[in-house]
Amino acid sequence: MLLATQTSRRKFLLSSLIALPAMGIAVKGLSAAAAAELAAPSLEGYKPTFFSPVEWTLILAACDRLIPADGRGPGALETNVPIFIDQQLAGDLGSEVYLQGPFDVNAPSTLGYQLPYTIQQIYQKGIAGFDAWCQKTYGEHFALLELSKRDAALKKLQGGEVDFTATGETALKGTLFFSELLNHTRQGWLADPIYGGNKGMKAWIAIGFPGARASYLEWVAQHNVPYPLGPVSLTGQRG
Template structure:
């Protein structure tokens, strides 16, 4: 049972406090970049799924705030950078996350203009899905648009990873608005103690999630 204050659940109160996408002013993204991120995350976690979508949970806000912070600009960038490193080598791109988004979104929109005569954000959803699949498979060649280092599949991996993080992270980081994603999957969040539940096997946990900030769902 969720906690209520004057008839309003804490999850509902948290959603009221969180910024709405229609009024949020991006800190890092330009208007064109913001339109891309809104459209792309909406296709990666669409609202028509079994749980809330990326836009319902403020995933774009999470990405914008993370890129605007030190996490977007401060990262170890000492080479060498292997051209085709194995996945076990981790981050092997001589770009900060900020540079990845700025460079890639410009290239993706140029590719969409060439192939579909419009930017990604205004294409129909099925076409957007196809573009994202081509990014994932590396079929969109950024070299044709002046980028010789960053590959489309590298950008897709970064975008998908940040979308997942924004969907499932604690709301204090800007995403998971109203803890909707946690509620959908039954995740209890940052509760301090589970001592009374240690011996209760095969019993569904009945309490809603709790944010690091103390908000309760």
């Protein structure tokens, strides 16, 4: 009970700090972007809701290579992308999908979703199959591979060269698992921070996106002109 009270108090204080700049009140030594950074959970201390510890380790390593921190912008780990994926899979995104057969796993993509699996199951089976393939191919878990081998393994997963049959999986293809992981990684990087990713609105700041500002019509027609105002999140955080 005490822990819950302390957590609620911390959230209240941080929310208050974030709101002050929006009201024109400066907090000495703390910018709005810094306040938004403090409000976001720490990736190091985060306890996944959906992923097991082994699955979480692979997700961290994969996201780090899909959007690396290479100096051109914040990486997936800097922006809490794995937290976004975990929270989305623990909610409706992971479990709510129409699963009425019959299914034809070899049908063309124009016929829509053809798997008897929820998104949660795609991740669980995909992670198990991919890590088993890495151990067979490289003699090591994906998360323990050197960076060049991680990149090579992900390219083979994307290209359909990773076989999941070693774990008894015949319906799920590596290309589909990679597509889901890449799409959710992108979404976590670009989404509003309210959904768990884009910590501190770093991605929006990097690309000059205004976020949820009520009006920025005067800038729409000004091509090749940097947007001068920072982004605003759905909760009123300012970057």
